[in-house]
Amino acid sequence: MREAQAAPTITTHEVQRLRSATIKDVAERAGVSMKTVSRVINNEPSVHERTRAKVQREIDALSYQPDPSARSLRSTRSYALGLVYDNPNAHYIINLQRGVLAACRSSGFGLQIHPCDSASPKLADELCTLVRRSRLAGLVLAPPMSEQPQLIRTLSEAKIPFMRIISARQDPQDGYPCVYVDDRDAAYAITEHLIQLGHQRIGFLWGGREHRSSPERYQGYEDALKDYGIALDRKLIVPGDFTFDDGFRGARKLLALKDRPSAIFGSNDEIAAGVLAAAHSDGIHVPYELSIAGFEDSPFSKQSWPALTTARQATEEIARHAAQRLITDLQRDANGEPVNSTNEGFRPELVVRGSTAPRTAAVPRR
Amino acid sequence: MREAQAAPTITTHEVQRLRSATIKDVAERAGVSMKTVSRVINNEPSVHERTRAKVQREIDALSYQPDPSARSLRSTRSYALGLVYDNPNAHYIINLQRGVLAACRSSGFGLQIHPCDSASPKLADELCTLVRRSRLAGLVLAPPMSEQPQLIRTLSEAKIPFMRIISARQDPQDGYPCVYVDDRDAAYAITEHLIQLGHQRIGFLWGGREHRSSPERYQGYEDALKDYGIALDRKLIVPGDFTFDDGFRGARKLLALKDRPSAIFGSNDEIAAGVLAAAHSDGIHVPYELSIAGFEDSPFSKQSWPALTTARQATEEIARHAAQRLITDLQRDANGEPVNSTNEGFRPELVVRGSTAPRTAAVPRR
DNA sequence: TGGCCTATTGACACCGTTGTCATTTTGAAG
DNA sequence: CTTCAAAATGACAACGGTGTCAATAGGCCA
Incomplete structure (x- = not known):
């Protein structure tokens, strides 16, 4: 043996x-x-x-x-960050954690994860208590918490250091540090991709309003249509949330139109999954009768049939970057050096897969 | 930018x-x-x-x-758990974290998440160092780490308290504490479900060998066939890993058989996603020409078209239970009380969705 | 009441590190 | 070779608890 x-x-x-x-x-x-x-x-x-x-x-x-215990006991400083999120999207969160954890490990920091309810009115208190009780040196805030002005102001007044990950076209220059992601640009690229495939009637399904990425993504869609001289058709634009069900319902609505769209852009992959299911259930062939695009490059987007055209966010890298900057700022500050770091931006990248095809394509025989 | x-x-x-x-x-x-x-x-x-x-x-x-720092500095005890996992499955991990976090919060414990490489030969050292450096009171081990006898023995010898979450039909009674999940039983239920739908030729796609759930799930499949008097056909059984690609390849292999199966049971939802994609790409209608079942009740299983029949594991509850037991044991032990808790088992639950249908069903007209 | 044992309580050192402030060393200018 | 400020270093207390062990209080019995 x-x-x-x-x-x-x-x-x-x-x-x-x-x-x-x-x-x-x-x-x-x-x-x-x-x-x-x-x-x-x-x-x-x-x-x-x-x-x-x-x-x-x-x-x-x-x-x-x-010894971290001894250090944080003696000094006012501490050596752990908190990661605050409220997002049903497991894949996003895991990547967020990976990135932040990588930065923390390389700097000898600990990490306290803190899932929470972004809609709770007591959230600000909760975070202040968390920071004090767990002796956190600072917080990394994910959307949508990172995009709530009132919360940001409260944290700032409580002198709690933080770093936001937000959706924005450029540095918001609002006086608070962040790492920003240009969703508008990526949404523009996706819409442009559809237009270049010959689509003129392109449906758009909104995501949840509490996320700044929603209007950003919509803006990319609108701007691309405008730049290519395609008139906006309000009937092709459907409000909703970042859910499968809203994608399904929204798609049903669009597909029932007299002059139905030949392509639908869902504000994230989960919405696009709903669109895909709606198309399948109506016996509409994707991509030959309907092109579908999502946003996020989730595992689903690779595993669905057909695989989804989408936009890849380098979530892990963005998170690592955000945490690293927070840590660097904290250390600078502790040493009395000036903290003067620059907000940096990231741009999601278009990923073309099988769910989008030229409008004129014929359905292939089986 | x-x-x-x-x-x-x-x-x-x-x-x-x-x-x-x-x-x-x-x-x-x-x-x-x-x-x-x-x-x-x-x-x-x-x-x-x-x-x-x-x-x-x-x-x-x-x-x-x-103050936790002061306490853990002075005493040998500490007030934080580590959660050790190596699983590409984001949904599973998030639920794992939720459960453990819930138990930790209610007992005033902290939580240190620790994603790692289960195949690393230095894993045992890494965990010992982690426990020492982060002053962890104990570890919650997820599969497949929880199922590596050598690792378990090493931790035990190092006097590191832990709680395993493992796949087993019953209490292994190996002297180490665990919470066990009866995957065999759920796999039996899934296979039985397929048999009762009239399927006789049922393909089986294995998951990764490093997970005990793989042989357990296979056993459920084999036992059900046997109980229903269906002869095992080796050609219908394909080894592989818990991946989309292996599901896709395995399905292609099965669907190319002269006498191809009318149902395929993938060892998890990701494999089943691969099967679904293979069926779609071959123009095979699911579920009317082919029934597909997965395992796990992942978000994918709800969002795919058709939605997958699968088995739901109460991951969050299992994790909460495991962490709570570990904490209770630790406290008992610290007070000198006898630690003699009983290992508890959970049973995943069959979830029937649209990807499975009676074998004799006709393809509906569109 | 006194003696003895046990239940209860407290004094004090100490865990590993950093803040404060005093002391020593260094280097450049005179 | 002084002189003096600046740079470099160290002694010691303190952070907020817990472990050890001695001290005290209380109860019971002769």
Whole structure:
């Protein structure tokens, strides 16, 4: 049997030995005081380069890691971020977490995830309490919380550092830091793609109003039509939420029109999934009778049949970037350096798949 | 795009920290020593009932919350769990997190999420380090980590408390605590459902071997066939992984058979999504020419066309239960009480949707 | 009442780090 | 070679709890 061939095991004894080195151990080995080691850890100025190197060598040798409990107990600073979200979209959230976690890990920060109800009137209080109780250094705010002016103002007044991830065409320059995503531009690209395929009557299904990305995406749609000289037809524009059901219902409405659209642009992939289901249930062939586009590059968009044309947001990278900037700002601030970082923007990328095709295409024989 | 203007400054070092009450405040107001308050907080025995009441009153009056940093710094105990997972399935993970978080919140515990690579040979070390560095009181292990005997043994030897979520028909009674999910039973129900619809040739697509749920689900399939007197046909059974692509490829293989199956059971919804796509791409009508079943009740299963017949796992509840048990065990253990909790089981529930239909059904006219 | 045992309580050190402030070293100018 | 400010470093207390162990209170019995 394989039983005997044990893989490397950490025994209890070794665990005891592995009991982390403390700042004292490092100090002794480096022949300096604890305080000096502390200075090196915190990257404080006025440590002689020679000393810093010597200390760093011992830190590496012992693979010393400062104890977060002790740190946050003693200092006003803390070493954990909170990630605040309220989004039913699991795929988005997972990527958000991945990105923020990557930034936190590389900077030695912890992460406290905090799903919440964006519509709760007590949300601001809840977040303040969270920050205080969990000793968070700052918050990363995802949409739609990041887009609630009142909440942002309250956090700012409570002196809670944060970084927003928002949908915007450009830096909002509203005095609060953010990373912005140009949804309008991507929606423009999607609409343009449909137009270039020969579609003139393009339906649009709105997403939820509490998300700024909704008007942004609509704007991209409208701008593209205008630029290509296609008149806006109000009957082709349907309000709704970011849900499958609203996509299904909206599509049914559009497909029942006398002069029905040859393409439908759903504000996200879930809406587009509803459109796809509506088309299937009406026996309408996608993409030959109807082109469909979504937004988000969700797993669904790859797995549906046909796969959805959509826009890919680099959610993980955006989140990593947001968290990294927050951390950098926090550290700068703690060192008394000026915090003057620039808001950066990201642009989702058009992903063309099988759900969109030229308007004139014939249905292929089976 | 990246040239935006300077962003505002967040200044934290001027923050006047809203200091909450400490154990000292409570002690003074209650006229007892700090230590006694500590005893009350920790629910230790040998505190006079009168004293306990008096102290508790002041704790409530000040809405005092002990500082987790201070506690975990001084004592060996800590007040945070780790949630360890390696699963590409976002929906599953989100529900897992929800459940664990709910249990943690209600017990005043923190939560550290820890996505990882289940195949990494250094995983055991990584987890030991994680527990030590983040001072975690225990770990909740999701599949497939929870099903790696070597890892479990190592954690156990390192005296790291944990709770496993595993796939098993019944309590494994292997000496390590777990919450188990009877995948076999649900797979049996799905297969039975197909059989009762009149299907005799039912294809089966395996999931990844590193998950115990894979053989469990296969066993349910095999047992149901046997119980209904249907001979096993090896050609209808295809190995693979829990992926869309494997579902697609596996389905192509099955559908190319001379005597092709009239139903296909994919080991999870992602596989079933691949089967659905393969059927669509071959112009095979689902469910009238081919019934398809998945497993998991993912969002996809509701949004695909037709919606997938599947099995619903109460992931959130399972996770909450697992975390709650771990916390209870930890507290018992800290108080010196015997820890002797019973492993509990959950059973996924059959969800019938549009992707399965009687074998004899005719294709409806459009 | 005194003795003895147990239940209850408190004094104090200490966990690992950082803030404060004093002290030492360094380097450039005089 | 001084002188003096600036740079570099260190001593020590403190953060908010808990572990240890000694001290006190209370109850019971002779």
